[in-house]
Amino acid sequence: MGFVHEYCSTFGNDLEPTSNWLEVMFSICLVLSGLMLFTLLIGNIQVFLHAVMATKRKMQLRCRDMEWWMRRRQLPSRLRQRVRHYERQRWTTMGGEDEMEMIKDLPEGLRRDIKRYLCLDLIKKVPLFHNLDDLILDNICDRVKPIVFSKDEKIIREGDPVPRMVFLVRGKIKSSQRLSKGVVATNVLEAGGFLGDELLSWCLRRPFNERLPASSATFVCIEAAEAFALDANHLKYITDHFRYKFANERLKRTARYYSSNWRTWAAVNIQFAWRRYRRRTRGGGGAGPMNPVVESGGDVENKLLRYAAMFMSIRPHDHLE
Structure with missing residues (x-):
């Protein structure tokens, strides 16, 4: 008990x-x-x-619906696999929701504040936007849209019109540029890099040309990437209204330093200058003084080929010059 x-x-x-x-x-x-x-x-x-x-x-x-459409259109298995991979990547990154679509009908002020909260910190990571005013950054945040690229996806091909600037937030993108017969220059963009800088010159060029500039390189994702995209018409609106800020020497130097086109052009010129220097001083050796070597007539053809390859990498256009 x-x-x-x-x-x-x-x-x-x-x-x-x-x-x-x-x-x-x-x-x-x-x-x-x-x-x-x-x-x-x-x-x-x-x-x-x-x-x-x-x-x-x-x-x-x-x-x-996507599988039904692919079967109806009889897409090859390789393309179907790429579509499935992209959808999975987009689902993982975006969480199955399009945030920009959800807030598009909100009042302009509220939508701008929300996009500023979501995008401002990431936009500021782009070196090109480090020294811009808050007013310009607000306008950029209001017009950019998130975009996802899956691995091995070709973003744009060399010679195609450039429809937008892409600012990389996460991932890696490889650029390939043909310089001369059999020579290809490559560069890898990482977080903070951008592509489509041809649009800056296009927007600020006077007189203005409506035709979009051509891409000087081919860009391919070497791993899944997240980015923000700014369409050409939106970039033109921003540069037109804030032209005083974009027309300064500091921004031009920053754009040159991080531009894949300028890096390729500089790398090619440095490489050819080094080769010319080695050919002229190859008579020396070790730590002693180099002895210049006079190029013979038989080297004229090689010299012309080198200069032809160098001029195939056209110097990028500066909108301030």
Whole structure:
């Protein structure tokens, strides 16, 4: 009986009910509060599960529609696999939602503040925008849109019109530029880099030319990348309204330093200058003085080929010169 009594007292069964109305009211409030909190917990769990299942269902419907379309159009298996890979990458990165689509109908001021909160820190990581005014950054944040590139995706080909500037937030992109017969210059863009700098010259050129500039290189993702894109018409609007800020020497030097076109041009010229120097001084050796070597007539052809290759890498156009 002692064991039974101890077991019952553990659950409070041996407590005698009170006749004090304050204690009775406290007990009733405590029980009701517990029931209300438990109900809220169950409700929040249901809302969370409903949101997760709705998002998953939306993704499943999109994948089903995409698979049906690919079968109807009889796409080859290689293209189907690339589409599936991109959809998975986009789902992982964006969480299955298009944030810009969700806020597009909000009032302009509210939408701008939201996009500033979402994009400003990432935009400031781009070296080209480090020294811009807050007013210009607000206009850039209001017009950029997030974009995702999957691995091995070709962003733009050499010679194609440049429709937008792309500012890399995460990932790596390789640029390839043909310089001469059999010679290709490559460069790797990482977080903070950008491509499409031809649009800066295009926007600030006077008289203005409506035709979009051609890309000077081919850009391919070597790993999954996240970026922000600024369309050509939006960039033109910003440069037209804030031309005083873009027409300064510091911004020009920054654009040159981080531009893949300028880096390629500089690398080619440095390489050819070094080769010419080595050919002229190859008579020396070790740590002693170099002896210049006079080029013979047989080297004229090689010299012409080197200069032809150098001039194939056209010096990028500066909109301030």
